[in-house]
Amino acid sequence: MRVDIKSVAYAFASQDVNVYFPDGEEECFMIEKLVCTKCDNFWHTSLMECYFCGELNYYLYECTNCKSKYSITNSSKNCLNCQENNSLIKACINEKCPTNQNEQLKELNKKEKGVFDLTSSLNLSLMYCINCGCPENKYKTFRIFVYNDEIENNFEVFMKRNEPFLNINDIIVFKKHNGILKYNFSKIKNTPLTLPTEYKFKEIANLVENILKL
Numbered sequence: 728m729r730v731d732i733k734s735v736a737y738a739f740a741s742q743d744v745n746v747y748f749p750d751g752e753e754e755c756f757m758i759e760k761l762v763c764t765k766c767d768n769f770w771h772t773s774l775m776e777c778y779f780c781g782e783l784n785y786y787l788y789e790c791t792n793c794k795s796k797y798s799i800t801n802s803s804k805n806c807l808n809c810q811e812n813n814s815l816i817k818a819c820i821n822e823k824c825p826t827n828q829n830e831q832l833k834e835l836n837k838k839e840k841g842v843f844d845l846t847s848s849l850n851l852s853l854m855y856c857i858n859c860g861c862p863e864n865k866y867k868t869f870r871i872f873v874y875n876d877e878i879e880n881n882f883e884v885f886m887k888r889n890e891p892f893l894n895i896n897d898i899i900v901f902k903k904h905n906g907i908l909k910y911n912f913s914k915i916k917n918t919p920l921t922l923p924t925e926y927k928f929k930e931i932a933n934l935v936e937n938i939l940k941l
């Protein structure tokens with residue numbers, strides 16, 4: 728595979744999108760992303776929520792003695808406010824959460840070093856879209872071809888060369904070098920494609936986000 732196609736693929740991968748290089752295909756790569764079924768918002772599989780109340784993980788440590796909150800712990804895990812030893816846990820920040828109200832659960836929470844401790848059994852990976860609350864997600868996949876204006880000089884020649892491999896719904900990313908790098912993209916339809924007249928994306932993040940909205 729050409730280095731310039733690979734570099735676009737790695738730029739996609741840096742946006743937390745799964746990237747695959749299909750066997751025997753030199754001119755394209757595949758992207759895959761989990762999104763909300765309803766609003767197409769990215770589904771963050773690495774996010775965790777509290778098993779008891781659904782609150783998200785804010786990566787805070789809380790002192791079980793004085794309730795002080797810290798974004799990171801000192802290595803000894805002692806509270807800087809009340810000096811209590813080993814009192815910092817990754818608690819759920821929702822004060823109404825059963826893990827902060829119910830006496831038994833409070834004890835369990837302490838034992839598990841908090842809802843969001845890495846070894847805690849009191850959290851789940853995200854169950855709902857953080858944008859619209861929808862409980863369903865789906866994978867979106869696209870094959871990405873790259874038209875790089877530094878390497879190609881004729882779009883018709885590029886299309887002729889790739890025609891045997893292109894399918895409806897494949898994406899062509901246009902990469903334009905003109906002092907600064909800019910991008911645009913088109914989806915393969917039944918009608919012939921032409922080069923874009925403008926290149927609206929300077930950031931790869933924007934480009935990726937807009938492709939995944941299709």
Ligand SMILES: [Zn+2]
Pocket residue numbers: 777778779780781782819820821824825826842
């Ligand atoms: Zn909670």
Ligand SMILES: [Zn+2]
Pocket residue numbers: 790791792793794795806807808809810811814
């Ligand atoms: Zn404290």
Ligand SMILES: [Zn+2]
Pocket residue numbers: 763764765766767768856857858859860861
């Ligand atoms: Zn949603």
